[in-house]
Amino acid sequence: MFKAPRGTADTLPEEQPYWRYIEEKALETCRLYGYGRINTPAFEDAGLFARSVGEGTDIVNKEMYVFKDRSDNELALRPEGTASACRAYMEHGMDNLPQPVKLFYFADIFRYERPQAGRYRQHHQFGCESIGDPSPMVDAEVIHMSRNFFLSLGLRNFSLQLNSIGCQNCRPGHLKKLIDYFAPLGPRLCGDCQARLERNPLRLLDCKKPGCQAAAEEAPKSADYLCDECGAHFESLKSYLQALGIGFVLNHRLVRGLDYYTRTVFEIQPAEGGSQSALGGGGRYDDLITMIGGKPTPAIGFASGMERIVLNLKSQCIAVPQPAKPAVFIACMGGDARVEAVKLAAVLRDGGIAVISSSGERSLKAQLRLANAAGVKYAAIIGEDEVKAGTVMLRNMETGEQQETQPDELLKLAGSGQ
Ligand code: AMP
16 A cells, blocks of 8 residues: 655545635735735755755755656755745746745745654745845844734734844854864764854854753854844844834744845744744845855745644634535436436536535435535435426425425525525
């Protein structure tokens, strides 16, 4: 028996109302903030991610699904959405449009991670990118938007974690301090962190191993090493957030796992679950477009994992709207009745009425049991007598009352929802 690959999941019909609810809230949020939808391919040139997310990151080094196609092109299933949106921005000359250009997407994301609750090898993100404006007002707006998106879903008890990791000018000074601080601790760090010390010292700060976490607590903070411009940007952002009444937690260990971030980084974390279970996160990436061959273009974005949201909706017992039950079940007995059943189903559906139609193979009792299980209001029963009279026997499933009815009356009745 085949099974879905490890770390992937089927989303069955009974789960779909959660997804639909999230998508509707996301669409409404994007309408309010002026974002336009973009779809990009599920795979891209692997170099796009190597250059933007970064060669030294876990995502590119360990987690990316890379493959060669039959023409020997090296491709990767997208391990995140931002690089693709930026590639599309450049490819379609969106830099000629009024800035910022605001894009959003729903995308499946592929990372070869160790599967666990809320962590998949294929997951789905709702993401937004505001490209072309350096102002901290935009940072505040993106953070406001992400927070309001979660609030609109009914989620509560989450915190906004905030940090600034500076820019190309000030980050090297901070990295040097980090290396000076961590190097003497060498053997006390986990194997990954010892390697990170050389490759990607910032990532030492968000290691999940208890020993490294304790060491990271006292490490030099990026916010203490910001250049004047980055410092002013961070101060302005904080004042906008205060003006908006958005509480935040300054978290100097928040660095995020992608190389392209500059200045602002943030995460929305549920009260329970800690940093491994972030509901969403994002940040500014002013260098990304130059990393992939474009001209300097400031930008900021945010992404959230749909599976994580579903988990939180369930744990917070938030009820989501369920699809309406079909109105009519058509039961039939005998060959001629089947023809009438097929015709009646077509007439009702043409009239906009949802119908479940039985193939009439089982007894009437069994068919009515199916009608009951489907939660319909009416069963329309067609037997030999009804075929002769050109009528249907209409059974109200709530009261059990039955009456002979003309098909067009049924159409009116079911259509009026009575
Ligand atoms: P990232 O692209 O790593 O910034 O992730 C953005 C958001 O996607 C996270 O805050 C999570 O909500 C979600 N996410 C990231 N990785 C996974 C995963 N492996 N499985 C499920 N959701 C994920």
